[in-house]
Amino acid sequence: MAVLVTGGAGYIGSHMVLALLDAGHEEIVVLDDLSTGFDWALPPEVKLVVGDIADQALVTETILQHRVDALAHFAAKIVVPDSVADPLGYYLANTAKTRALIETAVRTGVKHVIFSSTAAVYGEPEVVPVPEDLTTAPINPYGRSKLMSEWMIQDAAKAHGFSYVILRYFNVAGADPRGRTGQSTPNATHLIKVATQAALGQRTHLDVYGTDYPTRDGSCLRDYIQVSDLAEAHRVALDHLRGGGESLTLNCGYGRGYSVLEVIEVVKRVSGRDFEVRLCPRRPGDPAQIIAGADRIRERLGWVPKHDDLDGIVGQALAWEDALARRNRV
């Protein structure tokens, strides 16, 4: 039986593909429209179907041809400010298309679904670390588009008898420690990506959005999870579901936060490069702190992170950014 990885040519999906291959899973099919992903992010032995998750004829054919029993659904639009500017585009890409995909999965008898959700479903949590059963209260269309998908998956699972693991990622960072894939989107806005680009001279400076938050140094606190550890969480979730495990909703984070200024300090130290840092006003919609309640995933899936080390994460991000720059020069 095969696993269908939607968005598998993207940042996190390509790491899950590697995690599966490294663990000896060979039956993997990727479905990706390459809107923000790259075919070269996948090893040549992985089957890539180029197309849209809402193309029900294509998805049906792919599932039946490869005898897919499990779906890992990463494909989405992911930029929060874009979701504010284009909410209907985000509800189409993330919610309506997920509905079409889940309908196809139900019709073709897919038994297990792993869904990429986000800490953005919590909005501006009053409780930190955030437990999974805290009331969800997303504050932007991106978070709402993902929360609606969570609800659809839960309701459809009850009605149609498939099992699921919903993974709510906190701040994903770093790259494959062996340098096989990483965050390749040129205009990504994530802090560690942007800071490594500044360290490598690819940006003139780094803006810090807000230094007047009620935190230890006034900048926002985030829980940065290394991307291969996150990929491994998907692998163990797949084994859990295939082994008959119950449906679960789980945070993916390490359970402690770093401030924006602390991250910048680490990037400067690890790279050995200084760069200009501009202290700017707050960016709308940023919670002061968001840190995962991180026990449940360890208890329920036996997930053991191996890369919980900010210096290491930053080192991988720097190495990947450097490799990307060299790739783009040739």
Ligand SMILES: NC(=O)c1ccc[n+]([C@@H]2O[C@H](COP(=O)([O-])OP(=O)(O)OC[C@H]3O[C@@H](n4cnc5c(N)ncnc54)[C@H](O)[C@@H]3O)[C@@H](O)[C@H]2O)c1
């Ligand atoms: N990066 C993060 O920090 C973060 C945090 C929380 C949640 N997530 C979630 O993780 C998932 C993966 O994010 P990522 O960072 O790897 O982003 P990404 O943009 O690198 O990957 C998304 C992939 O999906 C593909 N895709 C998009 N729409 C598609 C469609 N309609 N049909 C087929 N393929 C399509 C893209 O080409 C791309 O390869 C997303 O669902 C995102 O919401 C990401």
Ligand SMILES: O=c1ccn([C@@H]2O[C@H](COP(=O)(O)OP(=O)(O)O[C@H]3O[C@H](CO)[C@H](O)[C@H](O)[C@H]3O)[C@@H](O)[C@H]2O)c(=O)[nH]1
């Ligand atoms: O150039 C930058 C970029 C970011 N930041 C700050 O760094 C922190 C982290 O910002 P990111 O953009 O890297 O990530 P977010 O916390 O905004 O959002 C990320 O994590 C969320 C969950 O916490 C969602 O999953 C979302 O999809 C994902 O992009 C924020 O305080 C932000 O204001 C800066 O100061 N300067």
